[in-house]
Amino acid sequence: MTSSFRRVAVLGLGLIGGSLLHALRLTSAEVVGYDVDPSTAAAVSASGFSVAASDAEAVAGADLVVLAMPLPDVEAALRSVAPHLPATAVLTDVGTLKRPVLDAVRAIAPGTAFVGGHPLAGVEDTGWAAADPLLFRDAPWALVLEDDTPLDAWLRLAELVCDLGARPVPTSAAEQDAAVARVIGLPHVLAEALALTGLAGGPLGLSLAAGSYRSGSRVARTRPALVATWCDDNPALVTALDDAIARLVRARDELAADGSVLELATAGHDARIHWEQRRFDPVELPADREHLRAHGAGGGWVTAVLRTEGGVRMLGMRPVDA
Template structure:
């Protein structure tokens, strides 16, 4: 079976990192956290969690290191721990974009076994005290599987994530970032634009704002610097914006010509309902990297790693779910 992690270090104790610490502790794992922000560190320590005095102290003897800081702080964190991380240590992260993290870890920690991660969970709140140990239940969690990724490390993380109630999705960094542009970056940019457009309607419009405006602009409450890190440096954002601008332009042109936005409304309604009403079938998968990547491309995720034919990697089987075609 894949290795288990007896000692885990989480660097960054905001909403996601803090929720991971709480979920791991709840699951019986030995976990130590660290955050350079004294407020977040004190919040974690004050609620009974182990918080190290430095990043290097947190990762000492850790079998798994979780990088949970914002992308602009990643480079500094890697420099702070590079002398304290043993070769072969499994390292993962929770960042929205995977390519920049992959390149930074390869540059700063070349001896580790890195598996990029991105939990698709969270709220517009921030900070350790906003954390929730159940945040990842039934949440997709992108888990990157590059040609040079250590499969043993990947499988070990998949087991851990399933234990937390998450749904590991095999993917590559590039494919993940392209997909995320459309379902994370773009919705946030649209929310910002909607908030600004509503404001230009004057006080009457804001007084009449109801569910549509409130729901559509909700994530504009997210810290702006985080939104920027989710969009900046991702070339796939450009094509995503091109698509939405084309749809909006078609609707605008129809109205300007005295026609109707019904085609746009029908197409959008159909797309949303098709997504909501997808059905899934269970599948049995070999512990093979390309098979797992294809499973992720097809919208599937992992539910368990089991010994079906034996304990070696080639004898393991993965149970998963995949959309019905």
Template sequence: MSAGFARLAVLGLGLIGGSVLRSARHAGLETVGYDVDPDTAEQASGDGFAVAPSAAAAVRGADLVVLAMPLPEVRNAAAGLRGRLGPRTVVTDVGTLKAPVVDAVRGELPGASFVGGHPLAGVEDTGWAAARPTMFRDASWALVLEPDTDLDDWLRLASFVCDLGARPVPTTAAEQDAAVARVIGLPHVLAEALALTGLAGGPLGLTLAAGSYLSGSRVARTRPELVATWCDGNEALPAALDDAIRHLTEARDALRGDGSVLPLAEAGHAARTDWEHRHVEPVELGADAATLLEHGRHGGWVTAVLRDDDEVRLLGMRPH
């Protein structure tokens, strides 16, 4: 048993859902999975994992349910669980955008305890075959804490995320979506643009392409429909694109005027190295929503949820 949960159901066994299933079993939970794709379900079953014939069968008796399907499928999946969850079942998800998922689950599962989640982990490969139990080790994992979120369930889920080796980061749905617009949505859009721009350079350029092009365009190998779900509907992404376009426009204008990209290179170098070398310090946190959200806004995460009788203490790390 982990974090007060005894039985985990994962609906969707792709890269992230499959990794949750593998990681959770390693952490000691009873696990069961389900996937609408028979081939995926057969692969998971062939690897020794319990796979249910339907979502309804998978969630029967589960006290933690993970929605791990693409965003466009979340609403229908949630609707299919109506009346099938136990009174203390906690529902979470692993999607990149949080506001649309919160709205969908609230609408289809009124009264259910839902804590939106987003593990910042993964590779450009997809599917059950790419899933692995170490996927979340040292990865940040956004956990949404809204005014109507049950705090005890949030704490239980944070403890579970810690058991998977990840770092729970308290945040609201809006703040999470605004942040990932700049560190997920924007990099993917830029990678697609770089891949196309490099291709337009002709075969000589592609033969000469080395680390810079390969690294910068790597995530353009991601399935296009997934990229669209991570970007479409994020109201913060256009502003992030505006910032990037401003930097590019200034560099272009400088070069056309016999200037230099040195100012952009210096600023970008400083931004990247400062991020890489930021220092963190351990902190002890109060188990209240305001404290947790402020901790998350400062880039902090939870490392442990400690329970002593009726007292709950949280340990964490915070950049400074």
């Protein structure tokens, strides 16, 4: 598989960075990793991957640099690596929230061709041992396209994401963060609350806990520090929680008045079935930032970036009812 990048440096080799290292080895790109944890770096090297001794060594000659460390570590990593970034390199990341990283890059490495990224492919397990070369297959991958994002850098990264089997979704940082508040942050907060509420019911309740409890609280198994990085500093999560709390209060009031949760159950059932049964049509997309952002906001994604003598052709999928 021919890569749109010649040399890729992945900084941070946990679940996402490690999976990306695995997946990139299936392309034509030269790939090198780096991790601040010596034991992780040693394990990756023992698995046959090229691992640099420093971040400066890793990014030397790279035309794509991926920041794959937790959000609290991004600023320090940026300050360390910024003096060594090749002038023509594209910089991206794989974190859940995009606005904090975008602000940090603008402050620490202004002028860098930065394309914020977020592969929505995580699982509860973390670390290099959980890395999976197929983790990104068919997964949405938000790619931030701001007014100052170099369009060619965005297109090259979208092409690579397609080659990895994922679905690039054009979006702005603000829209991405607002969306993940409801589909990542909120589910995690609710899962933690469910796990605690179930525990408070005593041993009998836990002995009777079955599929509903397991499914609803499953992501509470995620490392707490990671959950905090996905939820903290995202004002949109407050709005999402207000929405969920209002629905729960209405259900509580119905039950307190000897009513029913049928209305909530029906609406939730219909919403879930609608999501599962969405249909999509293929579409050709112009390489234009406004059209691309509108495509992403409407629920669409990119399926291919084709470079021809006449320029760039883009193919995508969009919801039938969009």
